[in-house]
Amino acid sequence: MTSPKYPQLSAASPPRRLKALLIVGAVAGLAMLFIFLSAGKGSQPKELPASPEAAEAAAPSAEDAPEVEPNSPLRRLHVVLNGPLESAIISASDSQVGPALTQVLVRALVWWVDIPRHLMRGDELWVVYEVRENADPLVYAVRFASKRTGKTHEAFWFHAKEERYARFYLPEGTELELRLVDGPLEDWEQITSLLNDGRGHQGVDYKVPSGTPVKSPFDGMVVRKNWNFRSNGYSLEILETGGRRRCLFLHLEELPSSMRPGQAVKKGQVVAHSGNSGRSFAPHLHYQLMDESNRVLNPLKEHKTFQRQLKGDNLAAFETEREHLQKLLEGAP
Numbered sequence: 001m002t003s004p005k006y007p008q009l010s011a012a013s014p015p016r017r018l019k020a021l022l023i024v025g026a027v028a029g030l031a032m033l034f035i036f037l038s039a040g041k042g043s044q045p046k047e048l049p050a051s052p053e054a055a056e057a058a059a060p061s062a063e064d065a066p067e068v069e070p071n072s073p074l075r076r077l078h079v080v081l082n083g084p085l086e087s088a089i090i091s092a093s094d095s096q097v098g099p100a101l102t103q104v105l106v107r108a109l110v111w112w113v114d115i116p117r118h119l120m121r122g123d124e125l126w127v128v129y130e131v132r133e134n135a136d137p138l139v140y141a142v143r144f145a146s147k148r149t150g151k152t153h154e155a156f157w158f159h160a161k162e163e164r165y166a167r168f169y170l171p172e173g174t175e176l177e178l179r180l181v182d183g184p185l186e187d188w189e190q191i192t193s194l195l196n197d198g199r200g201h202q203g204v205d206y207k208v209p210s211g212t213p214v215k216s217p218f219d220g221m222v223v224r225k226n227w228n229f230r231s232n233g234y235s236l237e238i239l240e241t242g243g244r245r246r247c248l249f250l251h252l253e254e255l256p257s258s259m260r261p262g263q264a265v266k267k268g269q270v271v272a273h274s275g276n277s278g279r280s281f282a283p284h285l286h287y288q289l290m291d292e293s294n295r296v297l298n299p300l301k302e303h304k305t306f307q308r309q310l311k312g313d314n315l316a317a318f319e320t321e322r323e324h325l326q327k328l329l330e331g332a333p
């Protein structure tokens with residue numbers, strides 16, 4: 001059984017894949033383009049002008065056939081951890097893809113364990129992913145058997161209808177990422193850094209387009225703006241009414257002059273817009289909370305949190321994709 005959305009999994013090593021891709025590039029390109037264009041429309045395989053079968057028929061030799069599905073952009077890896085995560089990922093993929101793939105995977109794993117503190121020898125990781133030009137690898141599915149939690153965790157990449165962004169969902173159709181009650185953003189593409197991801201990071205990084213409205217998480221007063229400009233860029237610090245906590249927003253778009261120290265703000269008020277200023281390599285919002293003694297607080301613990309759940313048609317579509325991806329994780333061709 002094949003799904004129109006996910007071509008069959010390739011088990012080929014990268015060099016053989018590349019060679020095969022060159023030879024059948026045109027056919028595969030057409031097939032992939034069509035799959036891309038028809039994604040989400042529930043097209044039938046028989047309607048494909050350049051079907052996976054056609055691409056396979058154009059493959060260079062029969063002896064490659066069991067290993068090479070040259071039309072497939074998908075790759076699978078399985079590793080048992082016996083050292084650093086990135087080394088394991090590189091040895092199971094390659095040195096070009098491995099580091100970026102590790103970063104993307106950590107964005108999922110960090111919701112289950114602290115990285116790298118809770119990674120343990122013998123932990124197992126299965127991944128279905130796609131390598132992309134000029135973009136991070138796309139992880140379609142990840143399964144993580146953790147010695148620390150004693151559980152096998154899974155997440156699947158899915159683009160729900162009427163949602164702006166694709167994101168990771170747990171097997172039952174719940175979003176992987178936690179959302180903050182009274183948080184600074186209505187929506188975002190992905191959380192790219194948390195306090196427990198091993199980077200010594202002091203806030204939560206939200207990947208969002210520049211110009212996204214940023215709201216104050218509490219009633220308070222502006223105490224600083226644009227300090228340490230070279231690294232923080234346009235930035236804003238708000239002291240909570242009562243004086244217990246402060247929130248910091250970094251890498252903003254230029255702030256209006258009305259937003260100055262002493263300015264009172266209300267919870268939920270738009271106080272800034274996200275940007276890409278200072279030491280920032282892609283548009284994102286850095287959101288940080290601190291207490292009166294300058295200790296960094298975890299926004300996921302300070303805020304109430306919730307997870308959204310897919311419903312109706314979205315849930316049904318997700319379940320179909322999840323089942324397909326689960327078979328790919330298990331190594332089904």
Ligand SMILES: [Zn+2]
Nearest residue numbers: 203204205286
């Ligand atoms: Zn940050």
